[in-house]
Amino acid sequence: MRVGTPAFPGKIMDERISSIIAELAKTADDASETFGALIAEQLNWKPTEKSWSVAQCLDHLILTNEQFYPEFEKLAAGARTNTFWQNYSPFTGFFGRFLIRAVTEDSKKAKAPSKSIVPPSELPADIVDMFAQNIKDVCERISAVASADRQKVVVTSPFLSIMTYRLDDAYTVLVEHTKRHIRQAKRVMAAEGFPLRKPAH
Numbered sequence: 001m002r003v004g005t006p007a008f009p010g011k012i013m014d015e016r017i018s019s020i021i022a023e024l025a026k027t028a029d030d031a032s033e034t035f036g037a038l039i040a041e042q043l044n045w046k047p048t049e050k051s052w053s054v055a056q057c058l059d060h061l062i063l064t065n066e067q068f069y070p071e072f073e074k075l076a077a078g079a080r081t082n083t084f085w086q087n088y089s090p091f092t093g094f095f096g097r098f099l100i101r102a103v104t105e106d107s108k109k110a111k112a113p114s115k116s117i118v119p120p121s122e123l124p125a126d127i128v129d130m131f132a133q134n135i136k137d138v139c140e141r142i143s144a145v146a147s148a149d150r151q152k153v154v155v156t157s158p159f160l161s162i163m164t165y166r167l168d169d170a171y172t173v174l175v176e177h178t179k180r181h182i183r184q185a186k187r188v189m190a191a192e193g194f195p196l197r198k199p200a201h
């Protein structure tokens with residue numbers, strides 16, 4: 001399943017939003033091209049017991065993205081305002097920069113901040129299509145709130161209530177976090193011992 005560059009007729013999107021959506025779609029299509037032909041055995045193979053498989057990398061992205069759906073829904077409905085802490089936290093800029101740096105640098109290893117986004121060990125063979133559909137959904141949600149003031153709207157991490165950051169930084173984190181785990185999944189495929197696909201009979 002390919003996402004392509006989604007078109008949203010009737011939606012007015014500035015260059016920044018168009019770029020975010022295009023980057024997400026491009027990354028999803030790269031994942032489909034790279035992992036789409038893998039069978040379940042390959043998708044669920046792990047280099048070590050404590051490592052993640054290709055499928056787990058993709059499922060982690062799906063689970064993480066879904067944590068932000070409630071914020072998108074409130075913004076789209078026009079029913080959302082910043083809380084007092086979101087308006088006045090002195091750490092908003094710091095946390096935004098911190099998260100962007102954390103997801104951009106592969107050398108920075110980090111555990112998932114919540115069990116809710118830790119993927120199960122075994123996942124179905126259609127996980128690649130599920131990931132592509134998730135990215136398509138995310139792009140649609142971003143398009144639906146394209147008019148939101150990305151500098152004034154401040155969101156709170158679903159995993160740590162003290163952590164606030166601007167919506168614009170959240171979009172950067174979303175893109176870079178996705179790229180980070182696609183790179184991780186590619187390293188799994190390149191790891192020694194990755195199972196070769198058995199020829200069809």
